[in-house]
Amino acid sequence: MASLSLVELRKRNNLDIFLNKWKNNEMFTFIDKQQRRLPPYHEPTAEILRMAVAGNAKAARLIQRDKALKTILPLSSIQKTGEFGSRGGAGGGAGVANEKFLVDMLLAHMATTPATIAFMSGRKEFVVNNVLGVQSAGTDTAGAKKSDVNLLVKNGHIPLSLKQEDAGGWESSDKLFREAGTTLIDALIKSNEVVVQQRHATGAGDVFLNRVVAMESTVSEQEATVFGSDIQQLHGAVIVQTFRNNDVKYNFSKNRIEVTVADIYQTLNDIPATKKPIWVIRNQGGRKSLPKYPGLRTEMKIAKYAMTTEAREGRLPPLVIKLQDRKNYGLAGDIVRS
Secondary structure (H helix, E strand, C coil): CCECCHHHHCCCCHHHHHHHHHHCCCCEEECCCCEECCCCCCHHHHHHHHHHHCCCHHHHHHHHHCHHHHHHCCHHHEECCHHHCCCCCCCCHHHHHHHHHHHHHHHHHCCCCCEEEEEEECCEEEEEEEECEEEECCCCCHHHCCCCEEEEECCEEEEEEEECCCCCEEEECCCCCHHHHHHHHHHHHHCCCCCEEECCCCCCCCEEECCCEEEECCHHHHHHHHHCCCCCCCCCEEEECCCCHHHEEEECCCCEEEEECCEEECCHHHCCHHHCEEEEEEECCCCCCCCCCCCEEEEEEEHHHHHHCCCCCCCCCCEEECHHHHHHHCCCCCCCCC
Protein backbone atom coordinates (compact mmCIF):
# COMPACT_ATOMS: atom_id res chain seq x y z
CA MET A 1 0.00 0.00 0.00
CA ALA A 2 1.27 3.48 -0.87
CA SER A 3 1.99 5.80 2.02
CA LEU A 4 0.73 9.35 2.22
CA SER A 5 3.46 11.64 0.90
CA LEU A 6 4.17 15.35 0.67
CA VAL A 7 3.38 15.08 -3.03
CA GLU A 8 -0.15 13.86 -2.25
CA LEU A 9 -0.66 16.58 0.34
CA ARG A 10 0.11 19.22 -2.30
CA LYS A 11 -2.92 18.16 -4.33
CA ARG A 12 -6.32 19.89 -4.09
CA ASN A 13 -7.26 20.46 -0.42
CA ASN A 14 -5.54 17.32 0.90
CA LEU A 15 -3.40 19.22 3.42
CA ASP A 16 -6.43 20.96 4.92
CA ILE A 17 -8.30 17.63 5.10
CA PHE A 18 -5.31 15.99 6.77
CA LEU A 19 -4.85 18.74 9.36
CA ASN A 20 -8.58 18.86 10.08
CA LYS A 21 -8.65 15.10 10.77
CA TRP A 22 -5.61 15.44 13.02
CA LYS A 23 -7.09 18.36 14.96
CA ASN A 24 -10.37 16.46 15.43
CA ASN A 25 -8.52 13.36 16.66
CA GLU A 26 -10.00 11.22 13.89
CA MET A 27 -8.80 7.80 12.79
CA PHE A 28 -6.21 7.38 10.03
CA THR A 29 -5.53 4.20 8.07
CA PHE A 30 -1.92 3.07 8.44
CA ILE A 31 0.01 1.00 5.92
CA ASP A 32 -0.40 -2.05 8.18
CA LYS A 33 -4.15 -1.60 7.44
CA GLN A 34 -4.91 -0.73 11.07
CA GLN A 35 -7.03 2.29 12.05
CA ARG A 36 -5.29 4.48 14.62
CA ARG A 37 -5.19 8.05 15.84
CA LEU A 38 -2.11 10.23 15.59
CA PRO A 39 -0.48 11.70 18.71
CA PRO A 40 -2.27 14.87 19.91
CA TYR A 41 -2.29 17.73 17.42
CA HIS A 42 0.94 19.74 17.63
CA GLU A 43 0.80 23.15 15.96
CA PRO A 44 4.60 23.64 15.58
CA THR A 45 4.82 20.31 13.75
CA ALA A 46 1.76 21.22 11.66
CA GLU A 47 3.47 24.47 10.65
CA ILE A 48 6.59 22.57 9.56
CA LEU A 49 4.33 20.29 7.52
CA ARG A 50 2.70 23.32 5.87
CA MET A 51 6.14 24.65 4.95
CA ALA A 52 7.20 21.26 3.60
CA VAL A 53 4.09 20.98 1.44
CA ALA A 54 4.70 24.52 0.18
CA GLY A 55 8.10 23.40 -1.09
CA ASN A 56 10.50 24.34 1.73
CA ALA A 57 13.32 21.80 1.36
CA LYS A 58 14.57 22.15 4.94
CA ALA A 59 11.09 21.53 6.35
CA ALA A 60 10.65 18.52 4.05
CA ARG A 61 13.89 16.98 5.35
CA LEU A 62 12.75 17.53 8.93
CA ILE A 63 9.39 15.82 8.29
CA GLN A 64 11.12 12.89 6.60
CA ARG A 65 14.18 12.44 8.84
CA ASP A 66 13.85 14.08 12.26
CA LYS A 67 13.08 11.31 14.77
CA ALA A 68 11.18 13.54 17.18
CA LEU A 69 8.97 14.93 14.39
CA LYS A 70 8.42 11.44 12.94
CA THR A 71 7.16 10.32 16.36
CA ILE A 72 4.63 13.16 16.46
CA LEU A 73 3.77 12.85 12.77
CA PRO A 74 4.60 9.42 11.25
CA LEU A 75 3.59 10.54 7.77
CA SER A 76 5.34 7.70 5.92
CA SER A 77 3.36 5.16 7.97
CA ILE A 78 -0.04 6.56 6.98
CA GLN A 79 -1.76 4.95 4.01
CA LYS A 80 -2.88 7.02 1.02
CA THR A 81 -6.58 6.20 1.14
CA GLY A 82 -9.34 7.31 -1.23
CA GLU A 83 -9.95 10.62 0.53
CA PHE A 84 -6.42 11.68 -0.41
CA GLY A 85 -6.41 9.87 -3.73
CA SER A 86 -8.81 10.06 -6.67
CA ARG A 87 -9.67 13.28 -8.45
CA GLY A 88 -13.02 14.84 -7.80
CA GLY A 89 -15.72 13.61 -10.09
CA ALA A 90 -18.24 10.90 -10.19
CA GLY A 91 -18.19 9.62 -6.65
CA GLY A 92 -14.44 9.77 -6.05
CA GLY A 93 -12.98 9.38 -2.57
CA ALA A 94 -11.68 12.94 -2.62
CA GLY A 95 -15.23 14.13 -3.21
CA VAL A 96 -16.42 12.36 -0.06
CA ALA A 97 -13.63 14.02 1.92
CA ASN A 98 -14.61 17.39 0.46
CA GLU A 99 -18.18 16.85 1.62
CA LYS A 100 -17.13 15.92 5.16
CA PHE A 101 -14.72 18.84 5.31
CA LEU A 102 -17.48 21.34 4.50
CA VAL A 103 -19.86 19.79 7.04
CA ASP A 104 -17.18 19.94 9.76
CA MET A 105 -16.31 23.56 8.94
CA LEU A 106 -19.94 24.72 8.93
CA LEU A 107 -20.71 22.99 12.21
CA ALA A 108 -17.58 24.52 13.76
CA HIS A 109 -18.85 28.01 12.86
CA MET A 110 -22.44 27.47 14.03
CA ALA A 111 -22.08 28.85 17.54
CA THR A 112 -25.84 29.37 17.80
CA THR A 113 -28.88 28.41 15.75
CA PRO A 114 -30.76 29.31 13.69
CA ALA A 115 -27.91 30.55 11.51
CA THR A 116 -27.62 32.22 8.12
CA ILE A 117 -25.20 30.64 5.65
CA ALA A 118 -24.13 32.51 2.51
CA PHE A 119 -22.22 30.87 -0.34
CA MET A 120 -20.44 33.53 -2.38
CA SER A 121 -18.82 33.40 -5.81
CA GLY A 122 -17.84 36.88 -6.96
CA ARG A 123 -21.08 38.86 -7.08
CA LYS A 124 -23.18 35.70 -7.02
CA GLU A 125 -24.66 34.62 -3.69
CA PHE A 126 -26.74 31.70 -2.49
CA VAL A 127 -28.12 32.46 0.96
CA VAL A 128 -29.96 30.07 3.28
CA ASN A 129 -31.62 31.53 6.36
CA ASN A 130 -32.69 29.86 9.59
CA VAL A 131 -30.35 26.88 9.32
CA LEU A 132 -30.75 24.58 12.33
CA GLY A 133 -28.09 22.03 11.45
CA VAL A 134 -25.92 20.45 8.74
CA GLN A 135 -25.68 16.81 7.72
CA SER A 136 -23.86 14.72 5.12
CA ALA A 137 -26.19 13.19 2.55
CA GLY A 138 -23.92 11.83 -0.20
CA THR A 139 -24.77 8.19 0.47
CA ASP A 140 -28.51 8.74 0.00
CA THR A 141 -28.97 8.60 -3.77
CA ALA A 142 -32.36 6.89 -3.80
CA GLY A 143 -34.82 8.39 -6.26
CA ALA A 144 -32.04 10.12 -8.23
CA LYS A 145 -31.19 12.53 -5.42
CA LYS A 146 -28.02 14.58 -5.93
CA SER A 147 -27.56 16.18 -2.51
CA ASP A 148 -24.19 15.73 -0.79
CA VAL A 149 -24.91 18.08 2.12
CA ASN A 150 -28.27 19.05 3.61
CA LEU A 151 -28.83 22.34 5.42
CA LEU A 152 -31.55 21.55 7.94
CA VAL A 153 -34.37 24.08 8.27
CA LYS A 154 -37.64 24.08 10.19
CA ASN A 155 -39.78 22.31 7.61
CA GLY A 156 -37.19 20.12 5.92
CA HIS A 157 -33.82 20.76 4.30
CA ILE A 158 -32.04 22.66 1.54
CA PRO A 159 -29.90 20.28 -0.56
CA LEU A 160 -26.42 21.10 -1.79
CA SER A 161 -24.58 19.12 -4.45
CA LEU A 162 -20.80 19.58 -4.22
CA LYS A 163 -18.36 19.50 -7.13
CA GLN A 164 -14.63 19.96 -6.74
CA GLU A 165 -12.99 22.57 -8.93
CA ASP A 166 -10.97 19.95 -10.82
CA ALA A 167 -13.86 17.52 -11.26
CA GLY A 168 -13.88 16.07 -14.76
CA GLY A 169 -17.05 14.05 -14.49
CA TRP A 170 -20.67 14.48 -13.48
CA GLU A 171 -21.57 10.87 -12.83
CA SER A 172 -20.97 7.29 -13.86
CA SER A 173 -23.66 5.99 -16.15
CA ASP A 174 -23.08 2.25 -16.29
CA LYS A 175 -26.77 1.40 -16.15
CA LEU A 176 -28.35 4.56 -17.57
CA PHE A 177 -26.30 4.64 -20.78
CA ARG A 178 -26.01 0.87 -21.25
CA GLU A 179 -28.66 0.39 -23.92
CA ALA A 180 -28.05 3.68 -25.72
CA GLY A 181 -24.27 3.26 -25.53
CA THR A 182 -24.45 -0.20 -27.04
CA THR A 183 -26.70 1.08 -29.84
CA LEU A 184 -24.26 3.93 -30.48
CA ILE A 185 -21.14 1.74 -30.65
CA ASP A 186 -22.96 -0.75 -32.89
CA ALA A 187 -23.86 2.06 -35.31
CA LEU A 188 -20.38 3.60 -35.24
CA ILE A 189 -18.75 0.27 -36.04
CA LYS A 190 -21.19 -0.25 -38.91
CA SER A 191 -20.39 3.20 -40.32
CA ASN A 192 -16.63 2.61 -39.90
CA GLU A 193 -16.24 5.64 -37.61
CA VAL A 194 -14.68 3.61 -34.81
CA VAL A 195 -12.80 0.34 -34.53
CA VAL A 196 -13.29 -2.04 -31.63
CA GLN A 197 -10.70 -4.79 -31.27
CA GLN A 198 -9.87 -7.46 -28.74
CA ARG A 199 -7.18 -6.37 -26.29
CA HIS A 200 -5.58 -9.82 -26.37
CA ALA A 201 -4.80 -12.11 -29.28
CA THR A 202 -6.72 -14.96 -27.65
CA GLY A 203 -9.98 -13.12 -28.36
CA ALA A 204 -11.05 -13.40 -24.74
CA GLY A 205 -11.65 -10.59 -22.27
CA ASP A 206 -11.76 -6.82 -22.82
CA VAL A 207 -12.07 -4.96 -26.08
CA PHE A 208 -10.24 -1.77 -27.06
CA LEU A 209 -11.79 1.33 -28.67
CA ASN A 210 -9.55 3.28 -31.06
CA ARG A 211 -10.92 6.67 -30.00
CA VAL A 212 -12.96 8.31 -27.26
CA VAL A 213 -16.61 8.64 -28.26
CA ALA A 214 -18.64 11.58 -26.91
CA MET A 215 -22.24 12.58 -27.54
CA GLU A 216 -23.94 15.87 -26.76
CA SER A 217 -26.77 15.63 -24.23
CA THR A 218 -30.27 17.09 -24.27
CA VAL A 219 -31.52 19.73 -21.84
CA SER A 220 -33.55 17.11 -19.95
CA GLU A 221 -30.53 14.81 -19.67
CA GLN A 222 -28.39 17.67 -18.40
CA GLU A 223 -30.95 18.74 -15.81
CA ALA A 224 -31.31 15.19 -14.53
CA THR A 225 -27.54 14.78 -14.33
CA VAL A 226 -26.77 18.07 -12.62
CA PHE A 227 -29.79 18.65 -10.40
CA GLY A 228 -31.37 15.21 -10.02
CA SER A 229 -34.75 14.99 -8.36
CA ASP A 230 -33.99 17.23 -5.40
CA ILE A 231 -31.66 20.19 -5.99
CA GLN A 232 -34.00 22.46 -7.97
CA GLN A 233 -37.21 21.06 -6.53
CA LEU A 234 -36.10 21.90 -2.97
CA HIS A 235 -34.50 25.23 -3.97
CA GLY A 236 -30.91 24.06 -3.42
CA ALA A 237 -27.78 24.59 -5.47
CA VAL A 238 -24.70 22.94 -6.93
CA ILE A 239 -21.65 24.36 -5.13
CA VAL A 240 -18.30 24.21 -6.93
CA GLN A 241 -15.31 24.36 -4.59
CA THR A 242 -12.42 22.29 -3.29
CA PHE A 243 -12.81 23.42 0.31
CA ARG A 244 -9.98 24.75 2.44
CA ASN A 245 -9.89 26.07 6.01
CA ASN A 246 -10.06 29.76 5.14
CA ASP A 247 -13.06 29.33 2.81
CA VAL A 248 -15.49 29.41 5.74
CA LYS A 249 -15.64 32.50 7.94
CA TYR A 250 -18.07 34.23 10.26
CA ASN A 251 -19.04 37.76 9.21
CA PHE A 252 -19.94 39.49 12.48
CA SER A 253 -21.18 42.67 10.81
CA LYS A 254 -23.74 40.68 8.79
CA ASN A 255 -24.22 38.04 11.50
CA ARG A 256 -23.81 35.12 9.10
CA ILE A 257 -21.48 32.32 8.05
CA GLU A 258 -19.89 33.06 4.68
CA VAL A 259 -18.43 30.42 2.39
CA THR A 260 -16.22 31.48 -0.52
CA VAL A 261 -16.68 29.17 -3.52
CA ALA A 262 -15.58 28.96 -7.16
CA ASP A 263 -19.10 28.84 -8.63
CA ILE A 264 -22.78 28.28 -7.90
CA TYR A 265 -25.20 26.51 -10.27
CA GLN A 266 -28.95 26.86 -9.82
CA THR A 267 -29.92 26.57 -13.49
CA LEU A 268 -28.21 25.15 -16.58
CA ASN A 269 -27.51 28.72 -17.71
CA ASP A 270 -25.13 29.08 -14.74
CA ILE A 271 -22.85 26.31 -16.05
CA PRO A 272 -19.97 27.31 -18.36
CA ALA A 273 -20.02 25.68 -21.79
CA THR A 274 -16.83 23.75 -21.01
CA LYS A 275 -18.49 22.11 -18.01
CA LYS A 276 -21.84 21.14 -19.54
CA PRO A 277 -22.56 17.40 -19.22
CA ILE A 278 -21.67 15.23 -22.20
CA TRP A 279 -21.96 11.45 -22.68
CA VAL A 280 -18.60 9.69 -23.02
CA ILE A 281 -17.54 6.15 -23.87
CA ARG A 282 -13.87 5.36 -23.26
CA ASN A 283 -11.50 2.50 -22.56
CA GLN A 284 -11.16 1.18 -19.02
CA GLY A 285 -9.88 -2.34 -18.53
CA GLY A 286 -12.16 -4.55 -16.45
CA ARG A 287 -15.18 -2.26 -16.78
CA LYS A 288 -18.44 -3.76 -18.01
CA SER A 289 -20.61 -0.71 -18.60
CA LEU A 290 -21.57 -2.23 -21.96
CA PRO A 291 -21.78 -6.04 -21.52
CA LYS A 292 -21.46 -6.53 -25.27
CA TYR A 293 -18.21 -4.53 -25.19
CA PRO A 294 -16.36 -5.35 -21.94
CA GLY A 295 -13.48 -2.99 -21.25
CA LEU A 296 -15.45 0.14 -22.18
CA ARG A 297 -16.77 2.63 -19.65
CA THR A 298 -19.72 5.01 -19.98
CA GLU A 299 -19.81 8.31 -18.09
CA MET A 300 -21.38 11.73 -18.09
CA LYS A 301 -18.32 13.99 -18.15
CA ILE A 302 -17.76 17.71 -18.57
CA ALA A 303 -17.68 18.93 -22.19
CA LYS A 304 -14.07 20.05 -21.83
CA TYR A 305 -13.03 16.39 -21.63
CA ALA A 306 -14.10 15.73 -25.22
CA MET A 307 -12.61 19.04 -26.35
CA THR A 308 -9.17 18.56 -24.83
CA THR A 309 -8.53 14.81 -24.66
CA GLU A 310 -5.39 14.29 -26.71
CA ALA A 311 -5.10 11.30 -29.00
CA ARG A 312 -2.39 8.92 -27.86
CA GLU A 313 -0.05 7.38 -30.35
CA GLY A 314 -2.04 5.17 -32.69
CA ARG A 315 -5.41 6.63 -31.73
CA LEU A 316 -7.70 9.11 -33.39
CA PRO A 317 -8.95 12.32 -31.72
CA PRO A 318 -12.29 12.08 -29.87
CA LEU A 319 -15.40 11.62 -31.97
CA VAL A 320 -18.19 13.97 -30.84
CA ILE A 321 -21.75 13.19 -31.93
CA LYS A 322 -23.77 16.41 -32.24
CA LEU A 323 -27.23 16.60 -30.75
CA GLN A 324 -28.93 16.96 -34.13
CA ASP A 325 -27.13 13.87 -35.43
CA ARG A 326 -28.14 11.44 -32.69
CA LYS A 327 -31.05 10.11 -34.76
CA ASN A 328 -28.55 8.94 -37.39
CA TYR A 329 -27.25 6.43 -34.86
CA GLY A 330 -30.61 5.06 -33.76
CA LEU A 331 -30.95 7.38 -30.77
CA ALA A 332 -34.08 9.50 -30.63
CA GLY A 333 -35.56 11.17 -27.57
CA ASP A 334 -34.14 11.67 -24.10
CA ILE A 335 -32.14 9.03 -22.27
CA VAL A 336 -33.93 8.84 -18.94
CA ARG A 337 -33.80 6.68 -15.84
CA SER A 338 -36.32 3.86 -15.83
